[in-house]
Amino acid sequence: xxxxxxxxxxxxxxxxxxxxxxxxxxxxxxxxxxxxxxxxxxxxxxxxxxxxxxxxxxxxxxxxxxxxxxxxxxxxxxxxxxxxxxxxxxxxxxxxxxxxxxxxxxxxxxxxxxxxxxxxxxxxxxxxxxxxxxxxxxxxxxxxxxxxxxxxxxxxxxxxxxxxxxxxxxxxxxxxxxxxxxxxxxxxxxxxxxxxxxxxxxxxxxxxxxxxxxxxxxxxxxxxxxxxxxxxxxxxxxxxxxxxxxxxxxxxxxxxxxxxxxxxxxxxxxxxxxxxxxxxxxxxxxxx
Ligand code: FAD
Numbered sequence: 664x665x666x667x668x669x670x671x672x673x674x675x676x677x678x679x680x681x682x683x684x685x686x687x688x689x690x691x692x693x694x695x696x697x698x699x700x701x702x703x704x705x706x707x708x709x710x711x712x713x714x715x716x717x718x719x720x721x722x723x724x725x726x727x728x729x730x731x732x733x734x735x736x737x738x739x740x741x742x743x744x745x746x747x748x749x750x751x752x753x754x755x756x757x758x759x760x761x762x763x764x765x766x767x768x769x770x771x772x773x774x775x776x777x778x779x780x781x782x783x784x785x786x787x788x789x790x791x792x793x794x795x796x797x798x799x800x801x802x803x804x805x806x807x808x809x810x811x812x813x814x815x816x817x818x819x820x821x822x823x824x825x826x827x828x829x830x831x832x833x834x835x836x837x838x839x840x841x842x843x844x845x846x847x848x849x850x851x852x853x854x855x856x857x858x859x860x861x862x863x864x865x866x867x868x869x870x871x872x873x874x875x876x877x878x879x880x881x882x883x884x885x886x887x888x889x890x891x892x893x894x895x896x897x898x899x900x901x902x903x904x905x906x907x908x909x910x911x912x913x914x915x916x917x918x919x920x921x922x923x924x925x926x927x928x929x930x931x932x933x934x935x936x937x938x939x940x941x942x943x944x945x946x947x948x949x950x951x
Contacts, residue, residue, distance in 0.1 A: 664705050664706060664707060665705065666701070666704035666705055666707070666710075667704075667707065667710045669704075669711055669712055669713060669714050670712065670713045670714070671713075671714050671716065672713060672714065672715045672716065673716045673718070673719050674715065674716075674719065674720065675719050675720065676720060676722075677720055677722055677723070677802065677829065677831065680693075680715055680717060680720060680829060681802065681803065681804055681827070681829060683713070683715050684715060684827050684829065685804050685827055687712070687713040687715075688826065688827075689826065690711060690712040690713055691711055691712070691713040691714070691715055692709060692711035692713070692714055692715070693715050693717055693780075693829060694714045694715065694716045694717065694718070695717055695718075695737070695738060695773075695774040695776055695777030695780075696740065696769075696772035696773040696774045696777050697772065698765070698769050698772055698773045698777070699773075699777065699778075699781045699783065699786075700777075700781075717737075717738055717829070718738065720738065722736070722831075723736045723737050723738035723776070723831060723832075724736040724738045724739055724743075725739065726739060726743070726744075726747050726749055726750060728749060728753065728837065731836060731837050732834055732835070732836055732837065733749075733750075733753060733754060733834070733835040733836075733837060734832050734833070734834055735775055735832060735833045735835070736776075736831070736832050737774060737775060737776025737777075737779075737780075737829075737830045737831055737832055737833065738774050738776060739774060739775050739776075740770065740771060740772060740773060740774055740775075741761045741764050741765070741769070741770035741771075741773050741774075741775070741778075742761075742767075742770045742771055744757055744758060744761040744775065745758055745761050745762055745770070753837050753838075754795065754835060754837065754838065755844060756791060756794065756795060756838075756844035756845070756846060756862065756864065757791060757795065757835070759844070759845070759846050760787050760788065760790075760791040760846040760848075760862065761787075763787065763846060763848045763850075763860075764778075764787050764788075765854055766853060766854035769854075775788060775833060776830045776831075776832075776833070779792065779799065779812075779815070779822075779830065779833070780822065780824055780830050781820065782816060782817075782818070782819065782820045782821050782822040782885070783819070783820060784819055784880070784881055784882075784883060784884060784885050784886060785856035785857065785880070785881045786856075786880070787846070787848065787857065787860060787880055789812070789815075789816050789878070789880070789885070789886035790846075790860065790861070790862040790878035790879060790880045790886050790887075791846060791862045791878075792812035792833065792835075793812045793813050793862070793876065793878035793886060793888050794844075794862035794863060794864045794876040794877070794878050795812075795835045795836075795838070795864060795876070796811075796812070796813075796835070796836055796864075796876065797811075797812040797833055797834060797835045798810060798811045798812060798833075798834050799812065799815055799830055799832075799833055799834075800830065800831045800832040800833070800834065801823075801824060801825075801828045801829070801830055801831070802828065802829050802831045803825060803827045803828040803829075804827055807831075809834070810823050813888055816885040816886050817885065818884050818885050819884050819885060821885070838864060839866060840950065841866065841867075841949055841950035842864060842865065842866050842874075842949065843863075843864070843865040843866070843867075843944075843945035843946055843947070843948040843949035844863065844864050844865070844945050844948060845861075845862075845863050845940070845941040845942075845944035845945040845948065846860065846861070846862050846863075846941065847860060847861050847863075847937040847938075847940040847941040847944065848860035848880070848937065849933050849936070849937055851924060855924075856881060856924075857880045857881040858881065858924040858925055858929075858930060858933055859879065859880065859881060859882050859917075859919070859930050859933035859934040859936075859937050860879065860880035860881065860937055861877060861878070861879050861880075861913070861934065861937035861938040861940070861941040862876075862877070862878045862879075862880070862941065863875070863876065863877050863938070863941035863942055863944075863945040864876040864945065865901070865942070865945040865946060865949055866949065867901065867946070867949045870900055871898050871899055871900055872896045872897055872898065872899055872900075872901055872905075873897075874897075875893050875896050875897065876893060877889040877892050877893055877909070877913060877938060877941075877942075879913060879916070879917060879934050879937070879938070881919070881924075881930075882917035882918070882919040882930055882931065882934040883916075883917055883918045883919065884918065887913075887916050887917055887918075887934075888916075889909075889912065889913040889916045889938070890916075891912040891915070891916060892908075892909040892910075892912035892913040892916070892938065893909075895908050895909055895912055896908075896909050901942065901946045906939055906942050906943065907939075909938060909942060910935040910936075910938050910939045910942075911935070913934060913935060913938040914931050914932070914934055914935040914938075917930070917931045917934045919931055919934070
């Protein structure tokens with residue numbers, strides 16, 4: 664289908680984008696890579712009268728590190744994440760996750776900020792961001808605020824972004840040396856969304872789990888943060904029994920919807936299996 668007509672705006676600066684957003688309010692939509700928004704417009708699930716294109720705003724791109732914190736501009740594309748030597752060295756989980764998103768064409772245009780702002784439970788970055796303890800910088804006419812990834816996603820296509828706000832950047836504490844990580848994703852074919860996926864970050868100390876994050880993709884109304892599974896692992900050796908317990912608790916946290924990728928029981932089982940694989944791989948990658 665063809666989208667309804669709209670007026671196109673390409674502001675060169677963030678203040679101009681915010682002013683346009685303020686002027687057109689509910690009738691406007693921000694355009695990043697367009698790989699989620701344009702399909703919705705073609706299906707007429709979204710019918711904006713104004714499109715505000717963020718692609719010309721230089722300050723929304725780039726990857727920097729300062730005082731142990733990574734800053735990634737919201738308009739940074741998947742391929743820019745994948746090609747970043749800094750991320751490869753300092754935050755390889757993000758590179759591993761981005762490599763598994765969609766297909767090469769989508770990864771040329773799709774952005775980190777767009778993937779997060781869309782609030783789709785099938786998107787991979789929400790789980791990666793929760794696993795990495797990331798936070799999001801949101802700018803509105805009244806100033807800037809920062810929201811933790813663990814709080815940001817509130818339902819299907821629902822986030823804490825307020826009308827009039829733009830996500831400008833993503834902040835990630837650089838994982839400590841020796842941190843293990845893994846993004847295990849089951850998909851039917853290249854370019855598909857996850858049937859189920861698990862993001863894990865893990866640190867061991869003296870043979871026991873000192874720190875762990877587990878977050879799951881596409882097995883609930885929104886990303887699932889498997890807090891009970893994390894709690895069960897803390898202070899214990901990561902042996903087969905502990906992994907079994909965490910897997911069971913992660914499955915209990917899921918509430919998947921049946922679709923062409925499988926019924927709810929199958930998806931829950933696959934969420935468990937992805938959790939198990941991600942925990943074991945992350946463990947193998949820790950420097951003990
Ligand atoms: P857009 O589509 O431009 O925008 C999405 C939404 O976010 C819009 O509502 C827009 O207004 C809003 N928005 C965008 N940027 C901002 C911002 N900075 N501040 C506030 N609001 C903003 N994703 C995955 O994670 N995993 C997959 O496996 C996957 N497979 C895909 C397969 C195909 C064939 C396609 C077409 C897409 C797939 N996607 C997948 C989605 C893809 O990653 C999208 O690029 C992503 O969801 C949206 O990013 P975008 O930059 O394209 O944003």
